Amino acid sequence: MIVSIRSFVIAIALGMAFAGFAQAQGKWVKLAPFPEPAEELLGASAGGKLYVFCGLAPAWKPIGMVYEYDPATDKWTKKNNMPLLSHHVAFTEMHGKIYAFGGFVPPTAGQPAWVPINNAWEYDPAADTWKALAPMPTKRGSPVAVAVGDKIYVIGGAAMAPGSSEPSVLPTRPHLALSTVEEYDPATNTWRARTPMPTPRNHATAGAINGKVYVVGGRIGAAFIGVASNTDVTEEYDPASDTWGAVRARMPSPRSATASGVYGGRIYVSGGEGQTTQSMMTFRALEAFDPAANRWTVLPSMPVSRHGLAGAVVGNRLHMVSGDVQSAGTGVHVHTESHDAYELEGPK
Numbered sequence: 001m002i003v004s005i006r007s008f009v010i011a012i013a014l015g016m017a018f019a020g021f022a023q024a025q026g027k028w029v030k031l032a033p034f035p036e037p038a039e040e041l042l043g044a045s046a047g048g049k050l051y052v053f054c055g056l057a058p059a060w061k062p063i064g065m066v067y068e069y070d071p072a073t074d075k076w077t078k079k080n081n082m083p084l085l086s087h088h089v090a091f092t093e094m095h096g097k098i099y100a101f102g103g104f105v106p107p108t109a110g111q112p113a114w115v116p117i118n119n120a121w122e123y124d125p126a127a128d129t130w131k132a133l134a135p136m137p138t139k140r141g142s143p144v145a146v147a148v149g150d151k152i153y154v155i156g157g158a159a160m161a162p163g164s165s166e167p168s169v170l171p172t173r174p175h176l177a178l179s180t181v182e183e184y185d186p187a188t189n190t191w192r193a194r195t196p197m198p199t200p201r202n203h204a205t206a207g208a209i210n211g212k213v214y215v216v217g218g219r220i221g222a223a224f225i226g227v228a229s230n231t232d233v234t235e236e237y238d239p240a241s242d243t244w245g246a247v248r249a250r251m252p253s254p255r256s257a258t259a260s261g262v263y264g265g266r267i268y269v270s271g272g273e274g275q276t277t278q279s280m281m282t283f284r285a286l287e288a289f290d291p292a293a294n295r296w297t298v299l300p301s302m303p304v305s306r307h308g309l310a311g312a313v314v315g316n317r318l319h320m321v322s323g324d325v326q327s328a329g330t331g332v333h334v335h336t337e338s339h340d341a342y343e344l345e346g347p348k
Helices: 002-017
Strands: 027-030 039-046 049-057 061-070 075-078 090-094 097-101 120-124 129-132 144-148 151-155 181-185 190-193 205-209 212-216 234-238 259-263 266-270 273-275 280-282 286-290 295-299 310-314 317-321 339-343
Touching: 039 090, 039 097, 039 317, 049 310, 049 317, 090 151, 097 144, 097 151, 144 205, 144 212, 151 212, 205 259, 205 266, 212 266, 259 317, 266 317
Parallel strands: 039 310, 090 144, 259 310
Antiparallel strands: 027 339, 039 049, 049 061, 061 075, 090 097, 097 120, 120 129, 144 151, 151 181, 181 190, 205 212, 212 234, 259 266, 266 286, 273 280, 286 295, 310 317, 317 339
């Protein structure tokens, strides 16, 4: 009897420990390949379509591409280029428009480098036009942008230290991961500073669920994967009270340069890269965070590992587009045309 009770208790404990793995799982499907494979792509969805922006060529040359994907026809359409060729820009959708914030541009002279900018733009997918907005108070690249209600929050990023004489961001030059939070109001075209994020980071991903913002993963210490450290930290921001809550459950795979989308009260994170002194890797992992349960679920991995990919949810599919199969810093670029979508289950 004692053995039976002990076995029963162990079974319950194991069941609770692996509850995150037991959720009903969807499947990956292969869709129309991306016409212009690249790395450092960003995605957003609007009006039932997927939009892919940016791209970075060798020697850190921004491409500034814009593509539209129509799920109804499984076809890509090239749109007008971005008005400012830049990379590591933050994108989010609000009321059918797509907003772009910050990023990096090349220096006007000298060696290739990343120069942080504070430009802000509104893209109208229906008209395929761009409109310049009031610039962000803080110049920075690789932040995240999330819309909540009628406001947009631009969080984190990387830039030179305040008062620094450095003209740009390079792996060999001092620079900072940022905790900056700035709120943009499209109705008044104005900005205001909000409470900084507890964990300064860049190359993170984020999403909004039930009026709260969740910032996941990313890099701490620097902007470049060869000198930065990945983090698994998940933090919650409440715009209504302008406060950051207690640290939430950690993402199972510490990584940066991921892509994500929100569906059914969960944020789904896929792809990414990481480096140690012994290895350079990209990720296939797909993991979902449920804030209500404060729990991560490990889901079937993406078919092709990659970082710098574009991602967004359209309908009940999480789209993951292109990216680089090889982690950065090797001089080897393996840009994939793969366009994979994970079919999400349950109500939106």
